[in-house]
Amino acid sequence: MSTEAAAETPAFRYTAELAGRIEKRWQQYWEDNGTFHAPNPVGPLSTGEPVPADKLFVQDMFPYPSGAGLHVGHPLGFIGTDVFARYHRMNGRNVLHTMGFDAFGLPAEQYAVQTGQHPRKTTEDNMATYLRQIRRLGLGHDERRRISTIDVEYYKWTQWIFLQIFNSWYDADAGKARPIAELEAQFADGSRPTPDGRPWAGLTSAEQRKVLNEYRLAYLSEAPVNWCPGLGTVLANEEVTADGRSERGNFPVFRRNLRQWMMRITAYSDRLIDDLDRLDWPEKVKAMQRNWIGRSNGARVRFPVGDQEIEVFTTRPDTLFGATYVVLAPEHALVDVIATAEQAADIAAYRRAASLKSELDRQENKEKTGVFTGAHATNPATGERIPVYIADYVLMGYGTGAIMAVPGQDQRDWDFATAYDLPVIRTVQPSEGFDGEAFTGDGPAINSGFLDGMGVTEAKSTMIAWLEEKGFGQGTVQYKLRDWLFSRQRYWGEPFPIVYDEDGTPIPLPEEMLPVELPEVDDYSPRTFEPEDANSEPSPPLSRATDWTEVELDLGEGRKKYRRDFNTMPNWAGSCWYQLRYVDPTESDRFVNAENEQYWLGPRTAEHGAGDPGGVDLYIGGVEHAVLHLLYSRFWQKVLFDLGQVSGDEPYRKLFNQGYIQAYAFQDARETYVPADEVVEENGKFFFNGEEVKREYGKMGKSLKNVVTPDEMCENYGADTFRMYEMSMGPMDVSRPWATKDVVGAQRFLQRLWRNLVDENTGELRVVEDAAPEESLRLLHKTIAGVHDDFVNLRYNTAGAKLIELNNHVTKAYSATGTPRVLAEAMVLMLAPLGPHVAEELWAKLGHDRSLAHGPFPKADEKYLVEDSVEYPIQVNGKVRARITVPAAAGQDEVKAAALAEEKIAELVAGGTPRKVIVVPGRLVNIVL
């Protein structure tokens, strides 16, 4: 661009450069005036004045401040929440919207390992970059409420919540968590017997501790865990992929017995499932949680084996008469007890082979294998002796680790029975023409004694009643959900507020000893191993900080030596409760002040109905957290609720999953990615430097050479244009491809709107005080009504389209004369949630000396929404043949008469009588001949 050409651009045209100046100025104004400060009812963030009853808490999923910075996909949700927040703020609600950082985590630690730079330094640098980038977008955050999980003041309370959980047990009778002291009281007064029957007072304090530890919601377990040598840490089930690898880094994961912290999330299985019904969440996410918790109803049945018993779990107790053998998981404890000597060698070999198989092998190879134990069990229904096998298609970790095999009704059992030549007895009559193997459908029971003729449902309940009466078993509910593995062998996480005495008994630190700060160390890395080295032992970095791990404390027994916990909490801990801290980030006596918590997060039955669980009013984020974060967070909230610490039992009332912005990437002949912005399209083919390249569609990423950053968009178009474009690409929940060339459409719109209000050459206002004609007012009020509806329902794309439509009308009607003020002001206000900076600028130019952030927002006037006449299309046999205009007040008969009187229609009907005439009021007329 030559300097001459630049000089021709009118001085007051809304260019990227002018937009940039306006944006910086308003960002400064908002900051200086605390425009987005949301007052709390009480405490340091209250103004002393009463707060409006009408509040709104909008939250984005906690970002992790990665070193790569943002690409244009990241802010989609952030802008979405901002538009929503701004719209509601303008409509008079007290809106809490802020953003902090989920700042503990692996990348900073890995970077620290490579460079020796402290993870805190890396993380803080990244946060600074991140804040600069989001500030440039004009997000209306209450900056006083920014928090970061690595702040000592924050993780002090994360540790405090851990102690709350540790100091609780789940009272199944009451259906809720209670303080462990209440359990201790029950033991002490004898209302609950101790495990071995001795009086409580007769136990040593170490023994008492051991007993209580069995009940705690946070407990140490020696159970098999997911050990990932490649990462040097253990992982939660949720962090392991279906093919037995780590979600992060894709390393193999092995089952190992290790002493680790667990959270008793399984105690909440039913509530976590049932309360989903009270949440305004996408069905998809609810389904994923239900599936993950995996509740199934069935029965436990005991099969006698000599003087022993094998207990199995089945969802099909109705098929008991068809159980022709029993299978134990290879690891099952009874195997050694019941197996005969002759089989011992085969069993040992099979078990060895099974233990060497990775999860992946087990899944890939679905051929059924197993070994006979030599033992026989008795089928309690038939009294028959049936063989007992071990086989690795039965998993130790689910149910009782043992099954009754009913090959007639279960395909897996059928496969095994076929391979080992075991008998098959059908107990459900297959449907007519069934030619499959196992029949899993419904049908009348056969070969089943007293069940014969019953359908599956009736047979199930009848069998359960019979089992319970005879003492062979009982109905039960089984879950897939397991307890949450809660420790990691990492440096960059929250230390546990726990020390161990000389016996290795965990002892909680008292509240006044919090926070337990992370020590400085020389080496941030856990020892990692060959990814395949299943026998390696975790060696956390904190174990080497000996002057920290070994402490002398007075915990009520005088000064004694204790050892700290070497582990840190998983990344999820900090994000389990951050909505509570956003509410009261500066409260120092409590994790959140109760009154503030109730105001922002408490249930509001008047507004949301009787079952309202409370929680954040709108929570936006990606669907990738459907099971991990969202399940953990709900669990913590419920524990805190049970303990009376918070007023609502769900953290997020309404959840919305935004779609992803995706992008095209291009590979040349050597499958190397080439810079996407230098690829040109010709006749549907793509070329880079004249060479044809292959196009693929997917993520945006550095290695794919297709990253577009919000910074360059703001630089080239301005933040308002960028926001406008992102919001108009489609509905919030749909993924779509990024197209930089389309951004100019949003820019043109803002430019036109600006030009309708401001003289591009002089900068003077081009607004007239004349009244607007009725036609314009009708369109205006229709737009206002539509835009309200769109903003409330997160349909920003259609809200934007309506504003463009109105602006196009204004351009056409008033570009010669100047825009009537009533139109100009309404347009600016309606634009404000989407393009806040330019709207503020225009609002000020229109003579207002206060920011429009708190309104007003235009209200639609009903009288312009009702039309006095309506145009009806007239269909004949479903095809539009003519149009008539009738008064809006016309009744159906009048419309019908007018339609039949219409010239073309009269011709088509031609004297005959229509079979039927359908008049849809306000819509159309259809004449059926």
Place this chain on the structure above:
RNA sequence: GCCCCCGUAGCCCAACCGGCAGAGGCAGCGGACUCAAAAUCCGUCCAGUGUCAGUUCGACUCUGACCGGGGGCACCA
């Protein structure tokens, strides 16, 4: 293999409870301005809704089957 979501113009997307397929944007085309080009402005072309059936006076919308794309689960008894 099972479950869920989505297929509308060259592209991104509208169409509310079954009622005129098009609101908006990009690209294209024509024009205005310009010595010319860019920018800007004005105008305009373009699909019958993935396919096949069904229900209906009427289907993008409801039902069934199939095709294509995306996601979740996957030896959970």
